[in-house]
Amino acid sequence: MEISKEQFKKEYNRALTSLYATEVHDLTPLEQYITLGSVVKEYTAQNWMQTKREYQQNQAKQVYYFSIEFLPGKLLKSNLLNLGILDTVREGLADLGVDFTHLEEVESDQGLGNGGLGRLAACFMDSMATCDVPGNGNGIRYRHGLFRQKFVNGYQVELPDNWLRHENVWETRRENKAETVRFYGQVHLEENEEGQIVPTYRNTQDVLAVPYDTAMTGYENDTVNNLRLWSAEIPASAEVDYSSEGMRKSIHNISDMLYPDDSSYDGRMLRLKQEYFFVSAGVQSILRYYRKLGVPMEHLAENISIHINDTHPTMCIPELMRLLLDEEGLTWEAAWAITMKTCSYTNHTIMAEALEKWPEHMVAELVPRIYQIICEINRRHIESMTLLYGAQFTWRTSIIQDGIIHMAHLAIIGSHSINGVAKLHTEILKEKALHDFYLAFPARFNNKTNGITHRRWLLLSNEGLSDLISDYIGTEWKKKPNELYLLKAFKEDSVLLDKLEQVKLDNKMRLAEYVKETMGIEIDPHAVFDVQIKRLHAYKRQLLNVLHILSLYLKLKEGPTPEQEMVPRVFIFGAKAAPSYSYAKEIIKLINAVADLINNDTSINNKIKVVFVENYGVTLAEKIIPAADISEQISLVTKEASGTSNMKLMLNGAITLATLDGANVEIRDKVGDENMLLFGMQEAELYHFYDSHSYHSHDIYNHNPRLKRCLDALVDGTIPNIEAEGQEIFDSLLKYNDEYFVLKDYDSYVAAQSRIDSLYTDRKKWNQMSLLNIAHAGEFSSDYTIMHYADEIWNVHHNKNL
Structure with a gap:
């Protein structure tokens, strides 16, 4: 956007007068930051509205990216960079006696993710807007992040991460877009007056899902996409009595904390509740939007793409089926065809503990209608697969095995695309971890190597290097990051x-x-x-x-x-x-x-x-x-x-x-x-050890004096204050044969x-x-990753000039 320094200063002063009725030098750094945030949000608002209007008017196919985590980091500097006014604002604030770096420090990291999964989702949101992909994020507005880590005597101590203790200037509450999510109760299939079999709900616990929207600005373009995060609240009018403290707390907890402790039954149930909460609210919201288009429901997949980022949002599949069957009145066959064409799934791991599994009874208790639909999906899958491959093969691909629901299996069976996130990872999925599914559905498997946004990780975090690069190869690389390749010409400079x-x-x-x-x-x-x-x-x-x-x-x-x-x-x-x-x-x-x-x-x-x-x-x-x-x-x-x-x-x-x-x-x-x-x-050597069971860590310990000295230091007092921990780690490597081959490597x-x-x-x-x-x-920019998703999975428009 085009804005002069003088114009910015006028608008900043106008905002601080409106918010605080005082002079800039009387504001705290937090108040100065909130003032600046309100100005920047206003700059974004017109393009945000226009983008949404154009998507609806043009009936543009939209992507809805469902993720349990988003980890955007601080948005102030990022928004200013993408708007093209970072230097203007810095200079304008300096004229007003405000140190921009102090305002950066005041802003809280948004506590919406833990690590790579959430950071990837945030990079994808940035790249979708930059590449003009009509994209939306869908997740949970956690009041507390994972935890705030402190070290006390060397031990990790977890403290609450109250990242929302101050106003979040970037979010907009949309109470008129709230959705109701049903938990518990009983569901009976009964015949209605028209002779149709429909579900009847009794004794449900209803939760109001209120969306908070955050603008996702594209880099120096006019596209502003939407990140929608859901907050769990008590319905205003409800048949159930929500006055008890326990009932109110159970609702409050749904969006209270990222990854609640799942070492107890209650903790696991809360995680499952979180997953259905944001999935149900998000899918209902999508269909609410879609109905406004006036397009027949049979064409949903031509206008909507639902992407499942890891297994946490897998209930998108049975939830979409529920809405198509129960509220839209479609047949099973029609609803299933639409669901499969609409949904796609990214697998992020081969680690067994990270491929989510839920006891049948937990799902049946918490979301009984979803459980019914999962059972029917599985019944039909078994029926069709047994005819083709036989009972033993089919059982290995079954969604439900020995009372356990395998969410990755459900995601694969209900999606038209399954992608890994690096070439090696995708090959392992096809040849090892998900081999049976690959044999059954080879055309669905593909690779999309992860990427990062160079705007956050170079332009914003390393301005000195960014400026140096531009001095030598110009600035086009900022929009076309593969042009960083031009630096090779200066290898001898x-x-x-x-x-x-x-x-x-x-x-x-x-x-x-x-x-x-x-x-x-x-x-x-x-x-x-x-x-x-x-x-x-x-x-x-x-x-x-x-x-x-x-x-x-x-x-x-x-x-x-x-x-x-x-x-x-x-x-x-x-x-x-x-x-x-x-x-x-x-x-x-x-x-x-x-x-x-x-x-x-x-x-x-x-x-x-x-x-x-x-x-x-x-x-x-x-x-x-x-x-x-x-x-x-x-x-x-x-x-x-x-x-x-x-x-x-x-x-x-x-x-x-x-x-x-x-x-x-x-x-x-x-x-x-x-x-x-x-x-x-x-890879081959590792799998040889797995297959032959021939790895013996004790042999390495006994024949490598340097390594033996290090391991002995864990238990002989060389390192003070680790008696218990040192012994546990020592035993993991020798007594329990070094699961991750630390000694071998x-x-x-x-x-x-x-x-x-x-x-x-x-x-x-x-x-x-x-x-x-x-x-x-530059070749690992998430811009290119997103363009591959857009072309090969979602079939949506994007800017092909990047």
Whole structure:
């Protein structure tokens, strides 16, 4: 948009007078931020209205992206960038005596997601708007995020993440768009006056789903899409008595917290309730919109695409069937054909525990009509598949097995498209994890490698690098990120390489200052910043990283060796463990204990420092990623579906230290082995161990003195204050045979790490590797991912000029 600095200042002053009836210097930073947010929201409003109007008038096919998580981060700077007025606003605020950076700090990270799943959904919302894809997000407006992480004596402690304690200036409550969601009760199929069999509900608990809409602005275009998040409230007029505190709390809890503790029956029931809540509200809302178009229901799939992001929203399928059968009066065959054409599903994992399963009795109790429909979908599936493939094959693909409902099976059977999120992941789905389904429905399976929005992860978080790139290749790459490839032409340009090194050093100095201010740890910006930032899970192998750190430390303590001439290293972790995941929390304690040991040992002359930042999230990532030299992507091969931190760190010039897992394979295909640090088993070797049961971690322990010394340190008192945790981790690796092959990959990992010293001291070589990683990172933009979804799954319009 076009706006002058003077015009902005007038509108800002007008807004603060309207909101607070005072002068700008009398406002707190929070009030200044709220004032600015209201102005920016007003700038967006006209395009938001116009976009919705055009979609409806043109009957544009729209995508509805259902996800249990969205993790957009802070929206102020992002909205200003996309509107094209970031510099204008900064300068205007400076004229008014307002420091824009203080306003950035006031804004809360939206507590709507946990990790990669939610961040991917947010990147997709940004890219859909930028690519002119008619797209909508659908999720839950959690009052509290996952949790706010604190470390107390090295242990993770979970505190409430009350991100909505201040006004969320970006959302708009749409009470007139509320929907009613039914839980519990009894459902009987009875004949009505017209002779039709229809469901009759009795004794249901009704919940009002109130939508809060947030504008998703496209980058320097006029498209503004919608993210709709649902809040659970008590219906204004209800037949059931909602006066009891328990009843009111049960409704309040539905949208209170992301991922409530599911270690109890009540916790699992609440998670199931959350899933049906946002699915039912969202699908009802879609049909409400669709009816306004005046198009026959039989053409729904030509106008609407419902995308199921992971298994959490799988009840979209039976809920759409419910509405088509019960409210629209369609036959089963017609409703099923429409549902399959409308719904598509992204699988994000092969991990058994992440492929959701629900006991039949829980689903039958909570959503009895949905349970009836799932049973009928399964009955018909079994009937048709048995004729083709026989009973044994059919049972393996059944939705219901031994009293358990497999949500991934339901998602596959009820969708026209099933995609993995990296080439390796998709091949594993087809050949291993979902092989029977692939044999039955080969045309439905496809790959869509994940992507990231370079606007958030380069233009916003690393302005120095963004400006440097534009100085050399112009600004067209901001809209066409694959043009970062032009940087390859400057591989031998020593001036650019020196400037690239200076940008990285500046970012490292800023991070070092933050770490000193918040943690009291002094780190050397000239050291190698080795970064592992991701959810804490055993398969991501933060444990392998910390064992190597411990190994380096023990070598330094042994006395003068060539390794004492190593380049100083700063190992940076950011991770949360799920509250009920005790093993992950033990690893957090171990990392913090090793950090205390190393950071307070003056005898090693600051050769190693370990930093574990608290409460890792989007805003912290924006500080850490631009400063990273090494990107740790060390999951056990086949376990990480894709990864996106690998792409973000690559985009900012970090060198990837990785197994050939997930999208690391495709990064290698782009940059080449020589511009990464690869290690570890490959897929075939891992599956050989699985098939032969020939892996014995004790053999490695007994024949590798360096590794044995590290493992013994877990239990012999070398590391203070980890008696219980050290023993548990030691036992997991030896007594329980090292489920994620940490010991098997240890030597290979150490060898890859040892290459860093020589590479890093060759500054030209290192900077060339960094430049080439940046040059190839544009190909992992979520803009291109979304265009592939639009063309190959959703069949919707998009801007083909990007």
